[in-house]
Amino acid sequence: xxxxxxxxxxxxxxxxxxxxxxxxxxxxxxxxxxxxxxxxxxxxxxxxxxxxxxxxxxxxxxxxxxxxxxxxxxxxxxxxxxxxxxxxxxxxxxxxxxx
Amino acid sequence: xxxxxxxxxxxxxxxxxxxxxxxxxxxxxxxxxxxxxxxxxxxxxxxxxxxxxxxxxxxxxxxxxxxxxxxxxxxxxxxxxxxxxxxxxxxxxxxxxxx
DNA sequence: CCATTATATCGTATTTTTGCGATATATCAA
DNA sequence: TTGATATATCGCAAAAATACGATATAATGG
Numbered sequence: 366x367x368x369x370x371x372x373x374x375x376x377x378x379x380x381x382x383x384x385x386x387x388x389x390x391x392x393x394x395x396x397x398x399x400x401x402x403x404x405x406x407x408x409x410x411x412x413x414x415x416x417x418x419x420x421x422x423x424x425x426x427x428x429x430x431x432x433x434x435x436x437x438x439x440x441x442x443x444x445x446x447x448x449x450x451x452x453x454x455x456x457x458x459x460x461x462x463x464x
Numbered sequence: 465x466x467x468x469x470x471x472x473x474x475x476x477x478x479x480x481x482x483x484x485x486x487x488x489x490x491x492x493x494x495x496x497x498x499x500x501x502x503x504x505x506x507x508x509x510x511x512x513x514x515x516x517x518x519x520x521x522x523x524x525x526x527x528x529x530x531x532x533x534x535x536x537x538x539x540x541x542x543x544x545x546x547x548x549x550x551x552x553x554x555x556x557x558x559x560x561x562x563x
Numbered sequence: 564c565c566a567t568t569a570t571a572t573c574g575t576a577t578t579t580t581t582g583c584g585a586t587a588t589a590t591c592a593a
Numbered sequence: 594t595t596g597a598t599a600t601a602t603c604g605c606a607a608a609a610a611t612a613c614g615a616t617a618t619a620a621t622g623g
Contacts, residue, residue: 369481370476370478370481373472373475373476373481374476374610376472376476377469377472377473377475377476378610378611379469380611382468382469382472382563385563386563389563408569408570409569409570409571410568410569410570413570418611418612418613419612419613419614420569420570420571421570421571421572421573421612421613421614421615422611422612422613423570424570424571424572425571425572425611425612426611426612427570428571428572440570440619440620442569442619442620442621443568443569443570443619443620443621444568444569444570444620445569445570445571454560454563457560458557458560458561461553461556461557461560462557464481464484464485464488464553473580477580477581479581507599507600508599508600508601509598509599509600517581517582517583518582518583518584519599519600519601520582520583520584520585520600520601520602520603521581521582521583522600523600523601523602524581524582524601524602525581525582526600527601527602539589539600541589541590541591541599542589542590542591542598542599542600543590543599543600544599544600544601
């Protein structure tokens with residue numbers, strides 16, 4: 366029994382939805398010299414470049430997605446790597462089925 | 465391939481989500497002297513009473529839900545009866561699966 | 564320590580959403 | 594036709610979301 370409202374709110378924005386789509390198949394959308402985007406995750410800067418929003422906005426949106434449980438973030442040195450949380454998306458689908 | 469953004473926006477509001485939940489099992493949440501809520505649908509006034517929002521707001525929210533395809537409305541005499549559109553919810557779930 | 568790079572946070576202007584009251588329209592019943 | 598009932602639309606104020614630049618924090622390398 367998750368609370369789906371924060372999740373729905375996080376998803377109801379084109380840019381944030383886009384980020385989540387990209388993170389499904391990182392290698393298709395990102396390439397990095399510093400890491401394996403598929404295993405480590407995608408760092409904030411790569412997302413920022415691709416989405417065309419300011420650094421501060423991207424940072425805020427990622428924080429919001431994380432609070433909603435839709436992504437996980439891991440700090441490694443100076444980078445923060447982001448991964449999709451498939452579990453949360455499955456949970457949302459489950460919640461919508463019994464809606 | 466539906467456009468899920470209007471649907472997600474329509475769902476990302478507590479009151480509108482509530483309405484949609486109620487409309488899943490109308491007889492559990494509404495009783496009417498003028499119609500069979502299960503077959504005909506639920507009229508705007510009943511929803512208004514239950515949700516505790518103004519008539520104008522409820523009317524607007526229902527229009528929004530309809531535009532998103534989440535409900536269907538049918539005018540019968542002086543009443544507008546609303547039903548959930550299960551098809552749209554299934555379509556959303558499908559879209560989220562391949563997100 | 565210092566400069567550089569990466570990310571986070573703060574304050575703010577603009578836009579969108581929320582929700583209302585007033586009013587318009589539509590239907591019914593007498 | 595007139596008054597009552599049901600719903601829709603309009604205009605607006607308040608709140609929330611969007612997105613930015615400036616600045617703060619954190620880590621790295623020299």
